[in-house]
Amino acid sequence: MKQQPWIGFLLASTATAMWGALPIALQQVLQGMDAQTIVWFRFFVAGVGLLLILSAMGALPKLVGLHRRFWWLLLVAVIGLAMNFWLYNVALQYIPPTTSQVLSPLSSFIMLFVGVLLFKEKIGLHQKISVVILFIGLVFFFNNRVTDFVQFSHYGQGVIIAILASIIWIAYGISQKMLLIKLSSQQILLLIYIGCSVAFFPLAQVGQVMELTAFQLGCLIFCCANTLIAYGCYAEALNRWEVSKVSAMMTQIPIFTIIFSEILTALWPRYFIDPSLNALSYVGAVLVVCGALLSVIGHKIFPQWRK
Template structure:
């Protein structure tokens, strides 16, 4: 397929904006609905819509193609994504949306470390530098919250939950990588989404839906559509632009969340809290993002630099 950089960039930007706004909307829904029920609704709706789309297009995954090994990865992927979605939402009871998104940057680094340990991939110099920047950025980001963290109270608990959400996502990431040898990305998501919904069914309370008021209901609808639009735009972006460049745009999630949080607070201060950050915290968030970007595309920067010096 011919590359369309502007279209790919626009779709990647849409995915990032959707995911960046997500925790802000989730925080509003959690006032009337528990995390596991919200996540169950998101998976159920996204899974059913994907199932219908694939059914109409004749592209439903053939379960007969699932070997025992692939079935294991389906289960691991569903567990990883279900727990990730739940912990990500649950953490918002204790920490801000921006803090949650900054902690999410632990996910790609955990994936890199798993690649080194499991797939014997090389831990390159640009990844080591990126990891160092991640640590420096996190220290700077939490500079004015060290007292709260050391008290091991609600804030520290939220940080642990948010970090666990990022780390547990790797189960899905590895499973998706293994399943992609047999199924398309849409087929994998359909299997995983419906598997997640099945896993969460015993813990969900669908009747909580009736407790949502006008604004919370709007946020709930946005959260459900977010799963479809965000991943759909991301998948389409990969078809029209280089994967490394798409990844750079989607790494900017904390930046989008910070911007949306500031805009939301300025427009509706009674609904949206201001980001609890000082100047060093903002700088720390940018350093974390820079470290993640370097880890994602640093090899290309080094390669291009070497080619220019020849």
């Protein structure tokens, strides 16, 4: 497809903004619905929506003749993404959305080292520097939370759960990378969404949706639509803009979450909780984003750092 930078930028910005707003909306829904039910609703809506889209495009996956190894990899991907979604939702019961998003780049960095071990990929100097910047940023961000970790408070527990969510996402990431040999990313996602929906259905209490307030129901609808719209915009942005630039936009998700949190807290303090960040925490958040950004586009800025 012909490169259309402005459209690609708008699509990538939409995906980034939606993912930045997602944990804020999820936290509202968690006040009236348990984590596994929310996860089921999200996977079910995303699965049905993607099924209709691929059907209309005539691009449904052809599953005849696939090797047994494919199905084992698919099972690992389903378990990985399902547990990632569930743990992420559970973590939001203990920590603010800003904290969950600042921790989110850990998945990419862990994936980086796994790529070295499993796929013999090389780490450039810019990526090594970015890891250092990331951890310095995390230390700064949690500067006023030392007591929470020492006493293993609810906040500390939430951070650990969020880190576990990032770690287990690796199982999904690796499996999807290997599954791409047989199917497209959207076809794989369809199978994963269906698998996750089936896995969570026995645990979901669908009737809880009737107990939500109008505001919480609106947030749930947004969360369900978020998966389809954000991933759709992301995929289309990759078709219309350079991959490195789209990836660079994705690193800004924590910044969007912080901005949205501050605005919503100021406008509707009744519903939204102040993230309670001090100046050093903001510096830490910026460093985390800079570390993630350097990891993605550092090879373009400093080509001599490729090795």
